[in-house]
Amino acid sequence: xxxxxxxxxxxxxxxxxxxxxxxxxxxxxxxxxxxxxxxxxxxxxxxxxxxxxxxxxxxxxxxxxxxxxxxxxxxxxxxxxxxxxxxxxxxxxxxxxxxxxxxxxxxxxxxxxxxxxxxxxxxxxxxxxxxxxxxxxxxxxxxxxxxxxxxxxxxxxxxxxxxxxxxxxxxxxxxxxxxxxxxxxxxxxxxxxxxxxxxxxxxxxxxxxxxxxxxxxxxxxxxxxxxxxxxxxxxxxxxxxxxxxxxxxxxxxxxxxxxxxxxxxxxxxxxxxxxxxxxxxxxxxxxxxxxxxxxxxxxxxxxxxxxxxxxxxxxxxxxxxxxxxxxxxxxxxxxxxxx
Amino acid sequence: xxxxxxxxxxxxxxxxxxxxxxxxxxxxxxxxxxxxxxxxxxxxxxxxxxxxxxxxxxxxxxxxxxxxxxxxxxxxxxxxxxxxxxxxxxxxxxxxxxxxxxxxxxxxxxxxxxxxxxxxxxxxxxxxxxxxxxxxxxxxxxxxxxxxxxxxxxxxxxxxxxxxxxxxxxxxxxxxxxxxxxxxxxxxxxxxxxxxxxxxxxxxxxxxxxxxxxxxxxxxxxxxxxxxxxxxxxxxxxxxxxxxxxxxxxxxxxxxxxxxxxxxxxxxxxxxxxxxxxxxxxxxxxxxxxxxxxxxxxxxxxxxxxxxxxxxxxxxxxxxxxxxxxxxxxxxxxxxxxx
Numbered sequence: 001x002x003x004x005x006x007x008x009x010x011x012x013x014x015x016x017x018x019x020x021x022x023x024x025x026x027x028x029x030x031x032x033x034x035x036x037x038x039x040x041x042x043x044x045x046x047x048x049x050x051x052x053x054x055x056x057x058x059x060x061x062x063x064x065x066x067x068x069x070x071x072x073x074x075x076x077x078x079x080x081x082x083x084x085x086x087x088x089x090x091x092x093x094x095x096x097x098x099x100x101x102x103x104x105x106x107x108x109x110x111x112x113x114x115x116x117x118x119x120x121x122x123x124x125x126x127x128x129x130x131x132x133x134x135x136x137x138x139x140x141x142x143x144x145x146x147x148x149x150x151x152x153x154x155x156x157x158x159x160x161x162x163x164x165x166x167x168x169x170x171x172x173x174x175x176x177x178x179x180x181x182x183x184x185x186x187x188x189x190x191x192x193x194x195x196x197x198x199x200x201x202x203x204x205x206x207x208x209x210x211x212x213x214x215x216x217x218x219x220x221x222x223x224x225x226x227x228x229x230x231x232x233x234x235x236x237x238x239x240x241x242x243x244x245x246x247x248x249x250x251x252x253x254x255x256x257x258x259x260x261x262x263x264x265x266x267x268x269x270x271x272x273x274x275x276x277x278x279x280x281x282x283x284x285x286x287x288x289x290x291x292x293x294x295x296x297x298x299x300x301x302x303x304x305x306x307x308x309x310x311x312x313x314x315x316x317x318x319x320x321x322x323x324x325x326x327x328x329x330x331x332x333x334x335x336x337x338x339x
Numbered sequence: 340x341x342x343x344x345x346x347x348x349x350x351x352x353x354x355x356x357x358x359x360x361x362x363x364x365x366x367x368x369x370x371x372x373x374x375x376x377x378x379x380x381x382x383x384x385x386x387x388x389x390x391x392x393x394x395x396x397x398x399x400x401x402x403x404x405x406x407x408x409x410x411x412x413x414x415x416x417x418x419x420x421x422x423x424x425x426x427x428x429x430x431x432x433x434x435x436x437x438x439x440x441x442x443x444x445x446x447x448x449x450x451x452x453x454x455x456x457x458x459x460x461x462x463x464x465x466x467x468x469x470x471x472x473x474x475x476x477x478x479x480x481x482x483x484x485x486x487x488x489x490x491x492x493x494x495x496x497x498x499x500x501x502x503x504x505x506x507x508x509x510x511x512x513x514x515x516x517x518x519x520x521x522x523x524x525x526x527x528x529x530x531x532x533x534x535x536x537x538x539x540x541x542x543x544x545x546x547x548x549x550x551x552x553x554x555x556x557x558x559x560x561x562x563x564x565x566x567x568x569x570x571x572x573x574x575x576x577x578x579x580x581x582x583x584x585x586x587x588x589x590x591x592x593x594x595x596x597x598x599x600x601x602x603x604x605x606x607x608x609x610x611x612x613x614x615x616x617x618x619x620x621x622x623x624x625x626x627x628x629x630x631x632x633x634x635x636x637x638x639x640x641x642x643x644x645x646x647x648x649x650x651x652x653x654x655x656x657x658x659x660x661x662x663x664x665x666x667x668x669x670x671x672x673x674x675x676x677x678x
Contacts, residue, residue: 003468007419008443010469052659080346081528088653089428091448092661095531095651099664104347104528106456106668107448107651109430117445121460128467129342130349148655189420189443192434312434312446314427316487320391322431325438329445 006221008214009188016126018119018333019133019179020072022064023289025282026142026168032268037290038169039067046143046168053143054088060170060282061086061097061139068135068172068289072179079103079174083122084137085114086281087166088148093139103135111310112207112236113190114138115171115285116329119306120187122175123331132177139170140280149200149315162202164238164264164279165272171285180336182296186222187331190214192312194325200318204241204264204276207309210326211237212248214307218330219254226256229332230301233292235284235308236264238276263287284308296335304333345560347553348527355465357458357672358472358518359411361403362628364621365481365507371607376629377508378406385482385507392482393427399509399621400425400436400478407474407511407628411518418442418513422461422475424453425620426505427487432478442474450649451546451575452529453477454510454624455668458645459526461514462670471516478509479619488539488654501541503577503603503618504611510624519675521635525561526670529553531651533664539657543580543603543615546648549665550576551587553646557669558593565595569640572631574623574647574667575603577615602626623647635674643672 004011022039026048030041040063042048048056061084069076082101084094085108098105110117118136125131143153145166151157175184193210211234219225226232226249237245242262249256263284264277288306295301307330313322343350361378365387369380379402381387387395400423408418421440423433424447437444449456457475464470482492484505490496514523532549550573558564565571565588576584581601588595602623603616627645634640646669652661 005469054655054659085446085448087429089655090426090450090651090653092651092653092656095664095666096656096661099531099533102530105531105666106460106528107424109424109446109448111429121445121464124464124467124469125460128463128469130344130463130467189445191441192438192444194438312429312431314429314431316393316428317431317435320393322435325434327434327444 008217009186009221011186012123012127012184014127014177015183016123016175016177017179017181017183018173019176019181020068020174021289021293022067022071023171023286024060024064024169025286029167029169029267034267034290037294053141057093057139057141057144058096061093061137062100064170064172065135065137068174072174074133079133079135080131081106081134083108083118083134085109086139087145110327110329111312112279112281113308113310113327113329114281115288116306116308116331119173119184119331120329123184123187126175126177134175135172137170137172138281138285140166140282142166142168145280159275160201162240162276164203164276165274166280167267167278167283167286169282169286171289182333182335185332185334188214188218190328192325192327194323196323198323203279203311204238205244206311206324207326208237208241208244208248210328211245211307211309214328214330215249216252226254229259229305230303232260232305234262236279237262237309238264238279240276296333299335302335306331306333347556348525348560349463350525351462351466351523353466353516354522355462355514355516356518356520356522357512358515358520359407359513360628360632361406361410362510362625363399363403363508364625368506368508368606371611373606373629376633392480396432396478396480396483397435400432400476401439403509403511404474404476407513411513413472418472418474419470420445420473422447422457422473423477424448425478426484449666449668450651451618451620452647452649452666452668453620454627455645455647455670458512458523458670459668462523462526465514465516473514474511476509476511477620477624479505479621481505481507484619498614499540501579501615503542503615504613505619506606506617506622506625508621508625510628521672521674524671524673527553527557529667531664531666533662535662537662542618542650543577544583545650545663546665547576547580547583547587549667550584550646550648553667553669554588555591565593568598568644569642571599571644573601575618576601576648577603577618579615635672638674641674645670645672
């Protein structure tokens, strides 16, 4: 069967499915509105029993992968590839977590777009028949991100009003040709987009143009419009970034209505002191792998466009005066009952 | 057609081909034994006309991608995906280079295994019919790596005898279902392997066990032995790492003979003060995309196993007492004339 393809979108003939999923979060996320949806909440503190935050982040990925494999009701030996990435330098959370598993490993990096990137690539590899079953995962941790990208927490720096709060959490999915679960029907790969934002405390604004580009490419390639989806879910644009995206899309003739949500605005309550909302790879990973997957499983949601955005900067690029390029990758997931 | 697969190896039915390639290196590499094989040598200094080494590394990737596309004799609009990664935090060399091109971009990270990782993934995506033509690239730069991973050059630190010299260079390939060129016939995805090495100046020893694991998996999956290849080429194990790999393989009953080489030992002359040899993502990328590709094109080499190895550490993991996990991915490339 010839494969349908758009400029940036690939359509899957063989219906790769998400047969297992898991989300694990820290105490703050566990007090948020999605409390009852997460697979696991660490109530005590965000050390997850480890001596450092970096080791804690690693443990989250290990538990997420472990939980996703159990939830898929498959064996470790049935999983043929583990694809993961995270925000830490040299994606150590993912690579050290991969060390604990006897599964071939591929590291990816898309900053906070990693969940969608790894789902998109995994779906291609499963659809192409190269692998039957792939696990993908990502994570972020407030305390590792703050000290790597901004300031040591001990300094007690004040946070600018446009800043977001990095989610402490990890999400994992098992993508397979076998078994049952919501299907990944297509994936849109994003282009790097830079509108010249150089405020590293305003990631939403830096990523919104990339989100717009990917949405426009997706609607064109799939010949759809926003109303064709039960839910269009961006990763972590936050309040300001989402508003910018809505405006940008309107300029292009697309109205994002009530079916558009942003994970960064769903995961925390307003009174949790998170300013523009949640961010980090773990934001879309844990929101998708909790309430969204649950609603896809029950049929409450039938067709979801998950578009995770990433800001592709480092502290070095910022120090050298570079602006912040963004990227957004998108996957469409359709519920089992949407035949 | 049913796809042949091994435990860690996928075999390609549709013959993804390397239809274009390019290598660019700095002055030191340009004075080495492969001088006449590189596509481009920057003779002046390793700034490549930029103000910082990091921006220089980015320019190398841009030129490599540009050169590879020209060498493939295709247009930019024919390339549907750009897959790249590098050693810098948040792979900024790749992401900022991707900003210059109007091509969907996927970031990957496998430390110095990135050239093989991106070739392997690209071959899957082309073989599966998801993309017709993919560009993949990677880079490293001595001066960016030294100041990020070790010490600022200005300190003039002495280098331990087991250390290697990070190659300043970038290599790019165009993998396509159309056109002519050496075929990628299979890929073996490696597992993270950690033998407990904690000496960050001895990457060869840290990566050799991962190389062994991937070679063993490959020979088993493909039902081959070392003598079935004209060349088995490891990425950057260096002198010590290569010797360890030869010993480890002998323990498992495989004799790596004269057809085994390591890019890290090919790229520099002994008198270039590089101790154990070259290293970095750019090492295998520039060696493969110069002398090796040239010999595959002429038919002098008919079947090459390119296995690039990566050390998956960061400065943070080292500071927190972690040992160094390694990984190795392998691809088999067969010359056009090997029908």
